[in-house]
Amino acid sequence: MHRWKIPVSSLWTKISENILAPSELSGGQIIAMLTPAGRSSELRRHAASVIMARVQLIAGLFAILVPLCAIIDLLVFDLHTAANLIGLRILSAAIFVALAWPREASLTRPYAQALAALLVLLLVPSLFHLLSADMLAKASETQAQRLVAQLYAYLPTVVLGGLAIFPLTALEALLLALPVIGLSVGSAVLTEQTLTLAQYGGTLWFMLMMLGVAMFSGMSQCHYMATLVVKAMHDPLTAAYTRQSGEEALKLIYRLNHMSGKPLTLAFIDLDRFKSINDSFGHEAGDRCLRALADNVRAGLRRSDILIRWGGEEFVAVLPDTPLDNVATLLLRLRQTGLGLRPDSLPLTASIGIANSHEEGVINWEVLIQRADLRMYAAKQEGRDSVVWPDGSCLRLTPGSD
Numbered sequence: 001m002h003r004w005k006i007p008v009s010s011l012w013t014k015i016s017e018n019i020l021a022p023s024e025l026s027g028g029q030i031i032a033m034l035t036p037a038g039r040s041s042e043l044r045r046h047a048a049s050v051i052m053a054r055v056q057l058i059a060g061l062f063a064i065l066v067p068l069c070a071i072i073d074l075l076v077f078d079l080h081t082a083a084n085l086i087g088l089r090i091l092s093a094a095i096f097v098a099l100a101w102p103r104e105a106s107l108t109r110p111y112a113q114a115l116a117a118l119l120v121l122l123l124v125p126s127l128f129h130l131l132s133a134d135m136l137a138k139a140s141e142t143q144a145q146r147l148v149a150q151l152y153a154y155l156p157t158v159v160l161g162g163l164a165i166f167p168l169t170a171l172e173a174l175l176l177a178l179p180v181i182g183l184s185v186g187s188a189v190l191t192e193q194t195l196t197l198a199q200y201g202g203t204l205w206f207m208l209m210m211l212g213v214a215m216f217s218g219m220s221q222c223h224y225m226a227t228l229v230v231k232a233m234h235d236p237l238t239a240a241y242t243r244q245s246g247e248e249a250l251k252l253i254y255r256l257n258h259m260s261g262k263p264l265t266l267a268f269i270d271l272d273r274f275k276s277i278n279d280s281f282g283h284e285a286g287d288r289c290l291r292a293l294a295d296n297v298r299a300g301l302r303r304s305d306i307l308i309r310w311g312g313e314e315f316v317a318v319l320p321d322t323p324l325d326n327v328a329t330l331l332l333r334l335r336q337t338g339l340g341l342r343p344d345s346l347p348l349t350a351s352i353g354i355a356n357s358h359e360e361g362v363i364n365w366e367v368l369i370q371r372a373d374l375r376m377y378a379a380k381q382e383g384r385d386s387v388v389w390p391d392g393s394c395l396r397l398t399p400g401s402d
């Protein structure tokens with residue numbers, strides 16, 4: 001008997017560990033599921049590519065299925081009605097083909113581009129229903145015709161359910177659903193002389209239920225995606241971008257700055273004599289130094305800047321739209337706050353190479369990073385704890401050491 005007794009506290013611990021804990025959400029994460037405002041650009045870009053890929057897949061599928069369903073129109077309706085429906089189908093299929101057509105993501109506004117494509121995808125079936133509703137109501141005399149007309153009237157509801165496959169925040173799902181619901185009400189007004197709640201209330205309720213489910217699914221996808229993207233793109237030790245995701249971001253930032261003629265500056269940062277910290281104080285202490293360096297550099301960066309962990313103890317600060325004068329401000333701030341402390345309480349020092357995209361001969365991001373790297377080595381040659389500028393001049397970093 002005794003063996004079957006499960007203490008309430010241990011049961012609760014099990015429930016909270018296994019069921020509640022995985023879904024524990026912070027206030028910020030909940031807000032991020034409700035509205036897209038404040039999303040990082042990397043997350044927006046990722047969400048845009050997921051939404052666009054799904055829009056293209058569904059549009060491609062519909063581009064085939066919609067014309068195929070003309071067979072039903074021909075079998076069920078009179079020739080005149082069927083011909084009108086087929087006309088609408090050809091028009092819809094053409095829009096679906098255009099949506100499915102492979103295209104490059106917009107460099108500057110990929111998220112707006114993806115949402116616009118999604119809106120068009122949602123509107124086509126709803127407009128099909130709006131334009132055919134009156135014609136179908138008049139042409140429906142037999143049981144089969146009424147049944148097919150009724151099924152077409154479900155199109156806006158199906159569209160709202162379809163929202164569930166997209167990683168949308170609650171606000172976005174709601175805003176995208178409004179025109180669909182509006183077109184459905186419009187279709188009902190067109191076909192009924194007087195639209196009553198008793199006639200239309202059930203459909204409206206059903207649509208709102210579908211929207212609720214879609215919102216829930218979209219929000220949980222947003223959360224899942226955000227967690228995965230942050231994990232995949234950032235180095236777990238320092239929370240800086242990984243080399244791979246950092247290179248992708250750098251490529252993109254270089255192109256954007258190049259297009260707009262703005263100066264992009266890189267600071268290649270390499271901790272000095274880091275091996276000796278590992279050797280004397282152990283790897284754990286070395287890790288703490290890396291974290292301190294990343295935290296201190298990040299504290300001086302703007303929201304649009306990014307920090308990449310380029311290699312073991314090498315970091316690259318990417319500073320978009322930044323002329324060299326402004327870099328001096330960042331370095332001055334770093335000079336004041338310092339890079340952190342070594343385990344022996346001496347200040348951590350680093351050698352830094354600066355490169356700017358407006359320099360002569362910088363034709364791509366690879367050249368830019370090469371120059372910053374070479375200048376970082378020059379800073380090592382200069383005795384470490386210093387910054388080497390594009391003109392070859394050298395500045396000591398730790399105050400009093402120059």
Ligand SMILES: Nc1nc2c(ncn2[C@@H]2O[C@H](COP(=O)(O)OP(=O)(O)OP(=O)(O)O)[C@@H](O)[C@H]2O)c(=O)[nH]1
Nearest residue numbers: 270271272273274275276278283284286287312313
């Ligand atoms: N603790 C820790 N050490 C790392 C990590 N990644 C690389 N390292 C160590 O970083 C050290 C880099 O040493 P070196 O390339 O000789 O450079 P250094 O000692 O900083 O000398 P200089 O760059 O010439 O000033 C090596 O001992 C690596 O093992 C890490 O994630 N954690």
